Amino acid sequence: MEALILAVCAAIGVDLPPAVAPRLLVPIRASMRIEIPLRAPAGWKVEEQDRATILTPGDVPDGRFYRVMVTLTTSTAGRLDGILEDGKKMVAEIGAFQAKGSSVRSTSEGGWDHVGVLGTIQTADRSLLAYLVAIQKGEEGGVIVVLSDGTETMARYADAFAEMIRRMGGVKAASGPAKPDAAPPGYRVPAAWAETRLAGLPYLVKEKNEAWVKYRFSLLVLPGEALAGSVRAQFDGLWRSYVTPNFVTRIAPIPLTRRLGSGYACAFDADSQAKDKGGGDVTVALYMVAHGGRVVPVLGVYSGPDWTLERAAEVEIGEFLETVRIPGAAAEKVELFSAAALAGSWSESSSELANYVTRGGAYAGDATISTGTYLDLRPDGSYTRTLVALTGGRYVREKDAGTWTVEDDELVLSTAGRYSLLGYAADAKVGRFLVLGTYTNQKARLKLTNPRGILQALWMKAK
Numbered sequence: 001m002e003a004l005i006l007a008v009c010a011a012i013g014v015d016l017p018p019a020v021a022p023r024l025l026v027p028i029r030a031s032m033r034i035e036i037p038l039r040a041p042a043g044w045k046v047e048e049q050d051r052a053t054i055l056t057p058g059d060v061p062d063g064r065f066y067r068v069m070v071t072l073t074t075s076t077a078g079r080l081d082g083i084l085e086d087g088k089k090m091v092a093e094i095g096a097f098q099a100k101g102s103s104v105r106s107t108s109e110g111g112w113d114h115v116g117v118l119g120t121i122q123t124a125d126r127s128l129l130a131y132l133v134a135i136q137k138g139e140e141g142g143v144i145v146v147l148s149d150g151t152e153t154m155a156r157y158a159d160a161f162a163e164m165i166r167r168m169g170g171v172k173a174a175s176g177p178a179k180p181d182a183a184p185p186g187y188r189v190p191a192a193w194a195e196t197r198l199a200g201l202p203y204l205v206k207e208k209n210e211a212w213v214k215y216r217f218s219l220l221v222l223p224g225e226a227l228a229g230s231v232r233a234q235f236d237g238l239w240r241s242y243v244t245p246n247f248v249t250r251i252a253p254i255p256l257t258r259r260l261g262s263g264y265a266c267a268f269d270a271d272s273q274a275k276d277k278g279g280g281d282v283t284v285a286l287y288m289v290a291h292g293g294r295v296v297p298v299l300g301v302y303s304g305p306d307w308t309l310e311r312a313a314e315v316e317i318g319e320f321l322e323t324v325r326i327p328g329a330a331a332e333k334v335e336l337f338s339a340a341a342l343a344g345s346w347s348e349s350s351s352e353l354a355n356y357v358t359r360g361g362a363y364a365g366d367a368t369i370s371t372g373t374y375l376d377l378r379p380d381g382s383y384t385r386t387l388v389a390l391t392g393g394r395y396v397r398e399k400d401a402g403t404w405t406v407e408d409d410e411l412v413l414s415t416a417g418r419y420s421l422l423g424y425a426a427d428a429k430v431g432r433f434l435v436l437g438t439y440t441n442q443k444a445r446l447k448l449t450n451p452r453g454i455l456q457a458l459w460m461k462a463k
Contacts, residue, residue: 084132254269382402402416
């Protein structure tokens with residue numbers, strides 16, 4: 001596989017040391033052919049080169065590169081950790097490989113054990129971002145090498161690659177829309193809500209139409225289906241299927257995420273300035289509860305002049321989502337965030353113009369304040385964070401550095417504490433966004449009915 005990596009690097013203009021003789025991790029008998037366990041997403045190119053398989057996305061931007069290379073063996077593979085160490089030695093022959101952070105171990109839906117580690121390969125003229133994955137199932141094993149020009153490109157395809165690994169060796173998903181579940185999900189209706197049917201689907205409503213109080217909350221429980229892609233890709237597809245045809249919205253859904261107390265994942269977003277087909281003002285929300293390879297979408301619509309004053313509904317909707325159970329779901333949790341996707345240089349800033357006044361209303365001074373946060377999460381597992389504030393002629397600057405990791409729904413900074421991870425998005429037009437809790441070491445949650453409301457989180461954008 002070294003010859004394959006050398007060929008790929010040469011094709012993308014990377015200077016390398018003299019090539020070594022091609023050597024597979026464990027020789028494959030020429031008479032045998034092992035089917036690659038990865039299923040490439042639609043639009044990806046798949047090629048056979050040097051007894052290995054190379055996968056390339058069809059939309060890699062000009063001047064960037066991203067390659068997934070897979071080599072397999074039919075010989076006894078040995079221990080998984082040993083395969084990973086051999087993989088490290090293999091790529092080290094073309095450049096200095098340095099692992100960044102600890103390895104991550106799991107098992108795919110198709111029964112392939114795998115362990116991966118993120119790192120860099122330092123060549124003669126540049127540094128490449130690399131992700132090594134050792135895989136094994138019975139007597140079959142091999143190494144997957146992902147090469148990228150940098151963090152931005154690696155993050156662009158992180159969800160797609162993670163989905164390939166999760167489904168590795170499993171039954172190939174059918175093309176087209178996911179097939180709806182035959183069995184309905186389980187849930188508990190909140191005490192103050194009434195359940196009816198709308199087009200045969202469960203429809204939960206809480207409303208009041210009195211002289212001085214008018215509001216209406218509704219939740220439509222849509223058919224469950226298999227998780228056919230990444231959480232973010234499937235959420236986007238559901239938004240386009242259920243929200244876009246029925247409402248006029250102004251947002252590009254992220255989605256935002258929450259780990260429910262049940263262990264299920266909930267991806268959600270809402271537009272508080274949407275309009276229905278009649279032009280009426282509404283807030284439209286989509287919740288996608290996910291667990292064990294299956295999802296249940298729920299469409300929420302909130303309207304009326306007083307709906308924002310009815311604070312109990314926010315709690316009740318959260319309690320409802322906590323009770324959702326998906327029939328046929330496997331036991332494993334859905335991953336919320338990939339560390340590889342979050343690496344990058346993030347920043348946010350804000351300003352508030354104000355004056356101090358006396359009790360009589362006379363001017364008493366300038367209360368304007370500007371703040372900025374700059375967070376550099378490097379692929380090697382190190383970070384720097386800078387906080388800046390300017391007010392009334394005073395300048396405050398704080399800086400810390402250390403190492404960073406991702407633990408489920410938290411970003412852990414070794415010297416600064418834990419931030420709640422609330423959302424991540426990568427869009428070809430608007431760029432990459434990271435949503436964090438405002439304060440460290442305090443568990444943060446966005447409102448389910450208005451997650452984009454002010455003063456709930458830090459919305460950071462990557463360079």
